[in-house]
Amino acid sequence: MDAPDATQQARTLWDHGLACLGRGDFFGALAFLGGLEREFPGQVDAFPDLPERLAFCRERLDRPVRPPVPGPSAPAPGPCPVCAAPRRAFERALDKDWVLCDGCGLLQYERDPALAERLDRGESGGADQPPDSLVHRREQYFCDLFLNGLGFRDVLLYGIGWSLVLKTLRERGVAAVGCDLWRPLVEARRREFGPEAFHHRDELPETRFDLISAFEVFEHFQNPLEDVGFLARRLKDEGLVFGCTDFWHGGSLLDHSSADPTYWKHVTHVTAWTWSSMREAARRVGLEAAFFKSDTDGFGAKVFFALYRGERTAAFLAGLPKIFVNAY
Structure with a gap:
């Protein structure tokens, strides 16, 4: 940099x-x-x-510096899945052993094969929230922002679960497609919208999109570079992956749970990104990265990110506020 x-x-x-x-x-x-x-x-x-x-x-906060303490029996981790640099045991927190890459700063839960298999199956209740909840409102807000501001029309809602945004966009005539991993969910949504409008992630056609919306998804990536590359290959030459997740910025992970103390305790939340690790993953798949915040109280660790390519998209993002007011 x-x-x-x-x-x-x-x-x-x-x-x-x-x-x-x-x-x-x-x-x-x-x-x-x-x-x-x-x-x-x-x-x-x-x-x-x-x-x-x-x-x-x-x-x-009545919170002195809390040094991270690795688990006494934490195994030696393999190389970083983003930059391939060596990793080390970092902290035993929230019933998990976390490992850190000192190269790009990626922090991950060192998981076992049974959990990896569960992650590959997805979850049954993603975005299963009341219609007026922020999980729907914030995704709708940013989809509208890019659809209106950049004239985007082809949208992939990635890992959306039961999100209401797909219905809203398609009713407006937007060429929106959804995808997820949980097979029963996928089948139910295909019956709801038609087989051309919803796909299992592994069966998504080789279509390229203007906008890929990925809210509360990146924390589930167990192979971050591979998963980001999957999205990059489905992005047009002027295109944008936009989403949000809780980011980790150093120190004990126990200090990064201001909004929801169970966020990193959630068994399938296995990857805590830093800005540096996400920039590195983006760079390796030919994308740029930008980061934004909202003014919403209680979501200090929540960050909006944009992984993008194209001069017009870059110019539009450069003109946006770094801190969004009333994004929810």
């Missing part, structure tokens, strides 16, 4: 942290300001009051 880009990315993390701090979201501020310290050590001198702000957040 060249210096100007590093400076801009560090400033974005700083702005996110200050926005959280300004509304009293000390968990969020701690995540983002700590992330700046971890991911951009060469830029820290540009933020001379960073240590004081971190100390202030910890004091308000």
Whole structure:
């Protein structure tokens, strides 16, 4: 990463942290300001009051620095599935052994074969929420943003479960297609929308899309580079993968559960991305990466990400606010 880009990315993390701090979201501020310290050590001198702000957040939370403690019997992990660098046992937290790549910063749960098989089958209840819940509203908000702003028409809703957004888009005449892994869910949705409008992930036609929406999906990726590459191959030359997940920005993972303390305890949430690991995964499959936040209280670790290609898409993303107001 060249210096100007590093400076801009560090400033974005700083702005996110200050926005959280300004509304009293000390968990969020701690995540983002700590992330700046971890991911951009060469830029820290540009933020001379960073240590004081971190100390202030910890004091308000009554939370001293909590060093991550690996499990005493954690096995030696294999190489990073994004950059192939060596990994090390990082922390025993939330009943899981987490392993860290010191190359790109990817943090993953070291899972067993039985869980890997379960992940390959998917889940039965994805996005199974009331119609007015934020899980539907935020996806609809951003789909509308890119459909209207970029004139996109071909949309893949990836890993959408029972999301209502597919119905809304198709009723508007948008060429929207859904896909998921859970076979009974896929069959039910094919009966609802027709076999051309919903597919099992492994049977998705080699169609290319303007927009791929992937909300609360990337934390399930057990083979992150392979899964991101799958999406990249289905993206048009001017195209965008947009979604959100809880990001990890350094320190104990126990400090990154401000919105939902069970988020990383969830058995199929196995990958905690950093900005650096997602940028690296994007780079390796020919995409760029950008990151955004919302002003919504209580979601300090939640980040919106864009993996994209094309000059027009890049220009549109560059014109968006780094912190969205009322995105939900």
